[in-house]
Amino acid sequence: MAMNNLKHSLPPLPPIQGELMLDVYTHRSMLSKDIDENTVHGNTERLAELGSSVLSMLVVYTLYSEKPMLPANDLKMRQADMLSDKNIGDWLSLYGLKAKIRCTDKSVLDRPEEARFLFNSYVGAVYTQKGLQEVMNWVGRLVNPSSEPPTVPGDTSNNQPAETPPPPPPTYYSQPPPPPPPSTAPPPMPSMPPPAPSQGVLAIFNQTCMQRGLTVEWKPEMTGPPHNPRWEVKCIVSGQHRGTGAGRNQKQAKEQAATEAYQYMQATGWGLL
Secondary structure, three states, X not given: OOHHHHHHHOOOOOOOOHHHHHHHOXXXXXXXXXXXXXXXXXXXXXXXXXXXXHHHHHHHHHHHOOOOOOOHHXXXXXXXXXXXHHHHHHHHHHHOHHHHOEOOOHHHHHOHHHXXXXXXXXXXXXXXXXXXXXXXXXXXXXXOOOOOOOOOOOOOOOOOOOOOOOOOOOOXXXXXXXXXXXXXXXXXOOOOOOOOOOOOHHHHHHHHHHHOOOOEEEEEEEEOOOOOOEEEEEEEEOOEEEEEEEEOOHHHHHHHHHHHHHHHHHHOOOOOX
């Protein structure tokens, strides 16, 4: 299929947000290989491994769901063809993902293993933030643009809602039921103060924003030589700049930006002024 025709048949790229997006769009040579317990994914190595398994399974399941049914050997051959180095490279180019990667030498992204690592990391990020059916809706249309993607087995999000279970049977007492509570309610307990920014504030900040329906975007910028970089990360909450951090690495700068943004949002009652 020609590149122009392939571009017209591409489904929309599912968006990713927050620290996952920051790590996916940074080449692994510029990231620590240590596992960060304060993040959802740990590191991009884990994310790519997850994405590889999810992508492989959903490509096979899309082919498995086709009618007439394909023999097992055809499933294996078509999966290998669909996930070829050429297709992975074409998808990265057409979605413009290579241009978004922060890397000291972007020529490394032309290597098939680096292109596959990047695409698998993106799939893993979509799965982590959106769930399996969202990845299925995307990957299914990559495999077969002319058909609706199959529904993931056991997923009820696209089906009729499950029936409401019947109410439990009434409880019968051998003794008279206990008396109702007094009409006068006890005085309310004093409210606990919000958690103060400390170690792990990044995780608290991300969780609070997610619970309040706020989007978080991180905008990193590196200055200085590669062997002695200086990072500055800006924290954008629902389109508004709310914190800036600086440090010798992205993690340090992002933690500082999260702390500043957390303090600002606490002071304003988590509203958008």
